[in-house]
Amino acid sequence: MKIGFDNDKYLEMQSQHIRDRIAKFGDKLYLEFGGKLYDDYHASRVLPGFKPDSKLQMLMQLKDEAEIIIVINADDIEKNKVRGDLGITYDLDVLRLIDVFRSRGLYLKSVVLTRYAEQPTAIKFEQRLTENGVNVYHHYSIPNYPSDVDLIVSDNGYGKNDYVETSRRLVVITAPGPGSGKMAVCLSQLYHEHKHGIKAGYAKFETFPIWNLPLKHPVNVAYEAATADLNDVNMIDPFHLEAYGKTTVNYNRDIEIFPVLNSMFELILGKSPYKSPTDMGVNMAGNCIIDDEAVCNAANQEIIRRYYTALSNQAKGTGSSDEAYKIDLLMKQSKLSTSDRPVIKPALKKAEETGAPAAAIELPDGRIITGKTTNLLGACSAMLLNALKSMADIPDGVELLDAAVIEPIQKLKVESFGSSNPRLHTDEILIALSMSAVTNPTARLAMEQLPKLRDTDAHATVMLSETDTRTLKKLGIHLTTEPVYETQRLYRK
Secondary structure (H helix, E strand, O other): OOOOEOHHHHHHHHHHHHHHHHHHHOOEEEEEEOOOOOOOHHHHHHOOOOOOOHHHHHHHOOHHHEEEEEEEEHHHHHOOOEEOOOOEEHHHHHHHHHHHHHHOOOEEEEEEEEOOOOOHHHHHHHHHHHHOOOEEEEOOOOOOOOOOHHHHOOOOOHHHOOOOOOOOOEEEEEOOOOOOOHHHHHHHHHHHHHHOOOOEEEEEEOOOOOOOOOOOOHHHHHHHHHOHHHOOOEEEOHHHHHHHOOOOEEEHHHHHHHHHHHHHHHHHHOOOOOOOHHHHEOOOHHHHEOOHHHHHHHHHHHHHHHHHHHHHHHHHOOOOHHHHHHHHHHHHHOOOOHHHOOOHHHHHHHHHHHOOOEEEEEOOOOOEEEEEOOOOEOHHHHHHHHHHHHHOOOOOOOOOOOHHHHHHHHHHHHHHOOOOOOOEOHHHHHHHHHHHOOOOHHHHHHHOOHHHHOOOEEEEOOOOOHHHHHHHHHOOOEEEEOOOOOOOOOOOO
């Protein structure tokens, strides 16, 4: 992947911009973090060079003056809502994030449960947090939110919420996913701080859409594709255009809510500090793009990947046709088609030739390597072995794994574990290869190529098992699949 983003410049510029915003408000700044604070893989895919933990690294530069509050919607705990990219529930992700932040020396002592209504699972989750030294606060649903501003900004609105006691100048509000109520927590805290005589301000750190890129720039279109399930739409910020005569990009929800936010700021602070939604933001990512062509290419690939993800989710019954339809429209507007993803055609061709599922991967040097289904291996397992051999310049005729190594694993799967599929999954083939590498120099040479697969693209002609999908994700391979199952079985795992 060609680098298009200066990550070091971003860390320096972003941290300084946040310091400037803190100084503007005096005592304290509540900073709402949109997107993922710790592992922003979407940003790293569309801005090649952006590190998935860049936001956290930036925050580390402000470590001595910052504390973190994690927000989670109590209804999401009750519904066992899952974070799609990690496959874990929101409440477990809160625990994971607490461990991550504390391991980096960041100050975190509080979690806010929003829309709290004594949900049984939320109560159990709160007990688990308090037993581990985390303070838990409750925020409640407010009737007619956000339209009834007079009720919201009153003792019967924000005033009913618990006041989260903080001790640092910068308070970062983050969450496991969208819809958690981060902004409402920030504004509730402003209300309580004002009543306590503390001057506090609010700002938003939302990476996408990037305000100083064109509306239809591929990076901003990729954001629309990523949030198609939320029905977010990028728009020109009309408030910023009217106030400053400059065109900037924001998204519909912030633009729609801005008049209400302005009224809240006026009631809480006496005067609104902002003239537009863009004014609220502190994002400097657009200033750190160093190769626009590389970024455009990466973003276009992400749009196509999101399209295939939406199609697969629809086939699994976890997504809607509207999501896939919207991304299809975005692709047409961007003059993109599935043929612009180089790995798709070779995978489909190999499947047609063999009459069985196949897969293809694009190596860092641009070569396309395929894998076919055999009695011993699944298509992705074969693809991985072929890719490792190719990168290590191992001749085609050389077998990395002898059948005598694979067959005992198959026997264990079928006879002891009761599996109906004897073929080796990607994780099983890599374990077998790593064991062989102890005594086999050729296998060891192949294993040494694994890190080179990070940020490569792959495509499979059928939807994969959770095991294969998870393994390829851990390797950093950007996978898409055709929205079809290999078999017609109803129970899948």
